[in-house]
Amino acid sequence: MTRDKAPPACTVGQELASCPDIAAMARASGRSGDRPLRSPACPPGRLGECREECAVFGIYAPGEDVARHTYFGLFALQHRGQESAGIAASDGHSVRAYADMGLVQQVFDEEHLTGLRGDLAVGHTRYSTTGTSHHRNAQPVVVASKAGTIALAHNGNLVNSYQLARDIHGGSAPEATTDSSIMAQLVAHRFEESGDIAAAVVEASRAWQGAYSVAILTEGKLLACRDPNGIRPLCLGVLDSRGYVVASESCALNVVGAEFMREIEPGELIIVDDAGLRSTRIASPARPAMCIFEFIYFARPDSYIYGQLIHEARRRMGQKLAQAYPVDADLVIPVPDTGWPAAIGFAEESGIPFGQALIKNRYIARTFIQPDQRQRELGVRLKLTAMEEVLRGKRVVVVDDSIVRGTTKRGIVGLIRRAGAKEIHVRIAAPPYRYPCFYGVDTSDRRELLAARVGSVEDIRRIIEADSLGYQTIEGLTEAVGLPGDLFCRACFDGDYPIEVPDELRARKFALETEPEAEMASAAGKETDVVSSSAD
DSSP: OOOSSOOSSOOSSSBOOOOSSHHHHHHHTTOTTOOOOOOTTSOTTOSOOOOBOOEEEEEEOTTSOHHHHHHHHHHHTGGGOOSEEEEEEEOSSOEEEEEEESOHHHHOOHHHHHHOOSSEEEEEEEOBSSSOOOGGGOSOEEEEETTEEEEEEEEEEETTHHHHHHHGGGGTSOOOSSHHHHHHHHHHHHHHHHSOHHHHHHHHHTTOOEEEEEEEEOSSOEEEEEOTTOOSOOEEEEETTTEEEEESSTHHHHHTTOEEEEEOOTTEEEEEETTEEEEEESSOOOSOOEETHIIIIISOTTOEETTEEHHHHHHHHHHHHHHHSOOOOSEEEEOTTTTHHHHHHHHHHHOOOBOOOEEEOTTSOOGGGOSSHHHHHHHHHHHEEEOHHHHTTOEEEEEESOOSSSHHHHHHHHHHHHTTOSEEEEEESSOOOOSOOOSSSSOOOGGGOHHHHHOSHHHHHHHHTOSEEEEOOHHHHHHHHTSOGGGEEOHHHHOOOSSOOOHHHHHOTTTTOOSHHHHHHHHHTTSSSSOOOSOO
16 A cells, blocks of 8 residues: 655554654554653653664665565664564655564564565664653654655664754654654755755754664665764665665675675765765764674674674683683683673683583573563573583683673573582673663663672672672773774763763653653662663
């Protein structure tokens, strides 16, 4: 079913179509129990889920099944978020879109993909980071204007969402529940004024402060851009001679048969249409600030960022740990899955045998990418099994990527000890995570961070009940990544934020949300002294 008009924001479980505003969109979803949406002119604490670590994918390939390519691309990027997924496609005349809650393979079936015909598409997979999770926040965000329809997919987080929501159109703009929706509204407004989508993105982006890697389509153009600091990754690939692909990580290019060309530069805007590929700038590059946690945890091991294979960087992190924190032990084991490369490196450097003793249930989503604390704790209990015959009587080195909130690591240590391990020595590939992230990671309340709450490494060791604990140093991490430290944002470790963070975001995790679900999620996160972790 073709839609000549699209709604101002994406809905779910249906084509994104003729809802005249977001409130009507919610009514159209048929979910009478949905709470009312709020105005962007509301005070801090009212805006919805604006912080997300997600994945974007875009393709321009006339004659190809672009929706199916996007589906496979999102499938390869599923590790970046398992809460919702969506695809928007255009045939040059109209934009069709579909999004819903769930994994990529749960959201889309053959009927959905067949209905998303066209020459270009954008896709998104998401997890929310403010505690609440709602279908109306699934992306891409689709907005209609007199100049045409746009669909926007966004990875990152704007730090000035509240200010933009209050200022947009003098407070008279349609309601918005995410920073991505605000971004789409701004682009659509500028598009309507100028009739030039590239100029509209350039003009709208001047108001965006924070982290963003964005893929946008109109009826006939695919665009992609990165923030001037380059906080979130975004790369460009060529699909033989048939078209171009943009994706959050290079691993998604391989799946669709695209060849990696290069990373999209900070402050760069890529435009692809029937005239080919061209590039312009939305802003001059600012202080380089790629999130170093992409190397530690988020990115898939077979992805490349800044020319570095993620697996090899993580293996070197393990080698650095073995040099800094040697220990007499019988076995080195990883916490699956992101602990594997570092554990391999630790075993190589130390000469201690490497083995597998923790078995992961492959059908459990990553605990860091669960939208609220209660779901994280349930995920931890279901996630791992320890093999007693491997562990009994052994002195074990347990290698993992990070400790963020802490409960998961304590649970893992207890699991290994109950399986009969004689000693448990924990080694962490990242430095102590002491400061919240405001650029798209689910750690925006410092009270949740174990290293910030507790302080000393010895105190953390006691809490997780390990026999010893060793963290990576910032210097060791930088050497392992193999690139200069001044290319990265390391604010979660050293508190040096590359983009100023407004006070209302620093105040508390739910600074942009005070509705009942947020309050419940916040309370759930405070039920224990040491809260569950993502990468933990």
